[in-house]
Structures are given as C-alpha cells and as structure tokens.
C-alpha cells in the first residue's frame with residue numbers, strides 16, 4: 516500500500532485561541548488571526564489534514580463530549596466556508612490521571628489516524644504549541660513544528676529546560692504553512708501533490724527559510 520504523509524494540527528493555541536479555563540462552548544472558540552487562510556493554503560497539498568487535540572475538560576467533567584463534538588462541527592463548517600478542508604478531528608477526552616494512550620504526549624491519536632488513513636508517520640508533520648505536541652511527534656518519528664501562539668512561549672522555555680531541541684520554531688500557523696508549502700523535501704516527497712497551485716507561496720517561502728531547508732530538522736531555531 517502506498518502510504519501518504521499527513522499534516523497533524525493541534526487545536527487550542529494553533530487554530531484557535533487557547534484558554535486556560537478550556538474552550539467550553541462555540542462562543543469561546545476564537546480562530547487565531549490568519550488561521551483559516553492558512554488551513555486553506557495547506558489544503559492545496561493533497562495530504563490528509565488531521566486535528567489531534569487533548570480535551571481533558573471532558574474527563575474532568577467540565578464539558579460533555581457532545582459539546583466538544585458540536586464545537587468541532589462548527590469549526591469544520593467555518594473552515595469549509597473559508598475554502599479549507601480537514602480530513603478528520605480526533606480528540607482525547609480523558610483525564611490526565613487515566614493514563615490513556617491517546618493523550619499527547621502519547622502518540623495514540625497519531626497511530627490511530629495512521630491506521631485509518633494509511634499514513635506514513637515518519638514523513639508527516641505535527642504543528643503544536645506545547646511540549647506534549649513535540650513529544651508526540653517525536654514518538655512516531657514525525658517532524659514537529661512549535662508555534663509561538665497559545666502556550667508556545669512558555670512551552671518553548673519548558674522544552675529548552677528539558678533539553679528537547681529537535682523541532683522547527685515558527686511564529687504561528689500561517690508561518691508554519693508557508694514553511695511547509697515551500698519545503699523542498701516535504702513538497703518533493705508528496706508524489707501526488709499538485710504543487711503548482713501553491714508555487715507562488717512556495718517560491719516566496721523557500722527564499723524566506725532557505726537557511727533551514729537543507730539540513731533536515733534544525734535545533735529549535737527560528738525559521739526565516
């Protein structure tokens with residue numbers, strides 16, 4: 516079987532504003548600036564785009580699963596209206612104490628998605644704002660990108676304190692997407708990808724990030 520790479524996106528702090536008291540309703544769901552346009556641009560790659568999000572508010576009894584799923588339905592509808600697509604949304608509803616296999620940093624959601632969609636995790640990318648995102652990507656050999664929206668700044672400190680330095684660092688999701696669309700290695704590896712659609716963006720961002728594109732994964736250094 517021909518495995519495809521995928522783009523995994525964390526939700527809170529990447530697509531929408533993080534809230535320390537959890538996103539408990541659609542009214543509290545606020546798209547980050549440029550996120551919808553970024554997902555639309557990302558959608559020009561023919562790779563599956565999968566949202567993987569820890570929602571322990573469910574396991575903590577703060578919100579029922581139906582509310583999380585309603586938020587996701589509305590989020591997907593808004594993304595579609597903006598011209599983007601998301602292949603699937605997966606969330607971990609468990610309390611951290613439950614020790615489930617799906618709560619990031621564990622890679623259960625990534626592995627389950629790989630099973631379902633036939634993904635090559637080692638050629639996949641995960642964009643997140645937390646150390647747990649970076650570690651989940653590392654657990655399956657995927658390429659992690661840390662954004663500095665949401666919890667990114669504090670989590671960057673945590674990552675550095677933990678001596679974890681194999682991840683790309685960008686300001687936000689639009690910058691992550693720009694980098695991805697222009698990355699010669701990733702773009703070339705997607706055999707079925709129509710890169711002409713995004714070639715204008717790609718050309719611009721190859722120039723912007725050329726310093727980092729040849730050496731594989733740089734050590735947590737800011738990109739262009």
Ligand SMILES: [Mg+2]
Pocket residue numbers: 525526527528529533643644645665
């Ligand atoms: Mg997050």
Ligand SMILES: [Zn+2]
Pocket residue numbers: 607608609615616617618
């Ligand atoms: Zn779980």
